Amino acid sequence: MTMQCREVRELLDAFLGDQLLVETTNDLVRHLEGCPACRTELEGRRVLRARLQSAFASAVPLAPTPQFLNGLETRLRAHQTSRMTRRSWLRSWGAAAAAIVSAIAGGLFARGALHRSRLATLARSAAGDHQNCAIKFNLSERPIPLEEAARRYDPAFASFTTLPAPTGLPNGVAEILERHSCVYEGRRFAHVVFRYSGHIVSLLVTEGSESIGPSPELLPADGALQVASFSAGRHLAFVVSDLSSQDTSRFAQAIVGLVSRRLANG
Amino acid sequence: MSEESTWKAFEAEALPHVDRLFRLAMWLERDRAAAEDLVQETLTQALQSFHRYTPGTNCRAWLTSILQHLRSNRRRAQNREPIETGAIEERFEQTLTFVPPVPEHLTDEDVLGALRQIPETYQEVILLCDVQEMTYKEIASALNIPLGTVMSRLHRGRELLRVALGRTATSTVKTREML
Numbered sequence: 110m111t112m113q114c115r116e117v118r119e120l121l122d123a124f125l126g127d128q129l130l131v132e133t134t135n136d137l138v139r140h141l142e143g144c145p146a147c148r149t150e151l152e153g154r155r156v157l158r159a160r161l162q163s164a165f166a167s168a169v170p171l172a173p174t175p176q177f178l179n180g181l182e183t184r185l186r187a188h189q190t191s192r193m194t195r196r197s198w199l200r201s202w203g204a205a206a207a208a209i210v211s212a213i214a215g216g217l218f219a220r221g222a223l224h225r226s227r228l229a230t231l232a233r234s235a236a237g238d239h240q241n242c243a244i245k246f247n248l249s250e251r252p253i254p255l256e257e258a259a260r261r262y263d264p265a266f267a268s269f270t271t272l273p274a275p276t277g278l279p280n281g282v283a284e285i286l287e288r289h290s291c292v293y294e295g296r297r298f299a300h301v302v303f304r305y306s307g308h309i310v311s312l313l314v315t316e317g318s319e320s321i322g323p324s325p326e327l328l329p330a331d332g333a334l335q336v337a338s339f340s341a342g343r344h345l346a347f348v349v350s351d352l353s354s355q356d357t358s359r360f361a362q363a364i365v366g367l368v369s370r371r372l373a374n375g
Numbered sequence: 376m377s378e379e380s381t382w383k384a385f386e387a388e389a390l391p392h393v394d395r396l397f398r399l400a401m402w403l404e405r406d407r408a409a410a411e412d413l414v415q416e417t418l419t420q421a422l423q424s425f426h427r428y429t430p431g432t433n434c435r436a437w438l439t440s441i442l443q444h445l446r447s448n449r450r451r452a453q454n455r456e457p458i459e460t461g462a463i464e465e466r467f468e469q470t471l472t473f474v475p476p477v478p479e480h481l482t483d484e485d486v487l488g489a490l491r492q493i494p495e496t497y498q499e500v501i502l503l504c505d506v507q508e509m510t511y512k513e514i515a516s517a518l519n520i521p522l523g524t525v526m527s528r529l530h531r532g533r534e535l536l537r538v539a540l541g542r543t544a545t546s547t548v549k550t551r552e553m554l
Contacts, residue, residue: 122533123526126504128511153477157536158505161490164483165398165506173397177411181393181418182386188419189382 112140117147121154180282187284187304255299258290262297263316265344266290268371269299275363280306280356283363303360310350310360314368317345323369325361327354337361341372385425389418392435396442399502403446403495413449417442436509440517443503447519474534475541489539497532504529 117140123129124137141148165171259267274283283305290299299314317340325337325348335357337348346368348361396417400410420441421428428437478485490498503514511529515522 119530122504122529123511126508126510150476154533156481157477157486157540160481160483160486161501161505164486165402165502166395167483168398168487171398171401173394173401173411173414174407177397178393181415182390184415185385185418185422186382189378189422 112136114140114144114147117141117144118150121147121151122158124151125155125158183282183284187286190286190304252289252291252300255288255290258297258299262290263299265342265372266299266314269301269314272301272367272371274303274305275360275367278305278363279359283310283360305350305360306352306356308350308352310348310352310357312364312368313347313349314341314344314372316343321345323365325358325365327358327361339365339368341365341369344372381422381425384430385422388428388430388434389421389425389438392438393418395435395507396438399439399507400442400446402502403499413442413446416445420445433509433513435507436513436517439503439507439509440513443517444519474537477537478540478543481540485540485543489536489543492539492542493532493535497528497535500525500528501532501536 117137120129120133120137124134129137141151255266255270259265259270269288272285272288274285276282283303285301286304286309287302288300290297292298296315299312301312301314303310303312321338321340323340325339328336328338335350335352335354337357337360339346339361346365348357348364350357350360352360393414397410397414400413400417401407404410404413417438421438424441428434490501500514500518503509503517504511509517511522511525514525518525520528
């Protein structure tokens with residue numbers, strides 16, 4: 110059956126969008142072969158469609174900014190990591206966590222004789238917390254939200270529920286992946302995990318009176334992990350990462366003010 | 376699939392469509408911060424549900440569909456549901472008696488200016504079809520409307536666009552003649 114011009118024109122846009130059945134397309138093409146007016150109409154619609162696409166693709170006011178595009182991938186990757194289950198995302202840290210024990214403990218043992226034993230014990234607890242809570246799930250208590258830990262154990266932990274990621278870092282933006290409180294060997298920690306420059310960085314904070322200075326100090330490490338420590342009020346903080354020693358130190362320098370201000374009254 | 380392989384697949388399939396997705400969001404929202412927020416949330420949800428995406432299918436349509444659902448939810452939450460088009464369609468049915476031919480010399484500004492002149496409901500469906508290159512079925516799913524409504528809106532929207540373009544062309548010619 111021969112198509113009429115009116116019917117063809119109702120189908121031309123669907124034809125351009127390749128949305129017609131093969132049989133309908135064949136009928137339409139047959140009509141077009143013998144109808145110059147409908148061919149002109151088709152060409153007009155083709156031009157309009159192409160112009161719409163090109164106008165949309167090139168309109169400067171509609172374009173995303175380079176800043177948005179640059180940050181988008183970082184934010185998506187950080188979000189993806191934060192959504193991984195505790196077990197899976199920390200499974201990947203397994204090797205690193207094992208090294209943390211020796212990195213922190215080894216570094217702290219190299220410090221002054223007076224308090225190194227106590228600090229080493231503390232560092233082992235911090236690293237053990239990190240390893241056991243995150244990787245092995247063999248803590249005597251499950252990790253709990255910081256809010257709950259603040260209510261029940263240490264009010265100062267409340268300040269870590271809103272601790273922002275440090276800014277002004279030389280290699281881009283740091284993203285917060287996880288916050289919780291956990292216990293290891295009888296010691297409770299606030300634990301905030303960041304991703305920065307493609308690396309995982311841990312901030313571990315616990316109560317303690319051991320004499321560490323208020324400025325970040327890079328501890329000697331014998332593995333791939335770097336540890337910087339500082340004190341804030343009656344708390345001690347450790348920054349642990351597999352960044353370079355310089356970048357770990359910079360990260361600690363960037364976050365020390367944020368932590369200290371929040372713990373000043375603690 | 377591991378985290379890294381998921382990311383690699385997402386990076387290869389979804390991220391190339393960010394520019395078009397953003398342009399659509401920017402057009403619809405008319406506000407850069409809102410568009411950035413919408414696109415960010417769209418991609419975050421897409422990454423979370425990437426296991427549901429079938430490789431080799433139309434990823435742009437899939438992303439656009441997520442964006443439309445998010446936008447619709449937001450508008451509902453803000454009591455900004457689109458105006459019911461039944462009355463509008465009826466009105467145009469009565470008034471649209473002549474569809475002018477597509478003007479010969481069209482500029483990008485002419486086309487975008489004319490598109491802005493027609494009701495948002497029609498802009499939306501034309502963009503999804505002609506710019507995002509979604510099928511009628513995909514558009515129906517994205518907008519949560521029947522297939523027949525997609526087709527009637529497209530038909531009506533394109534007629535309205537032609538009328539608006541005709542007005543633009545006429546005013547341009549008059550301006551040129553005055554100069």
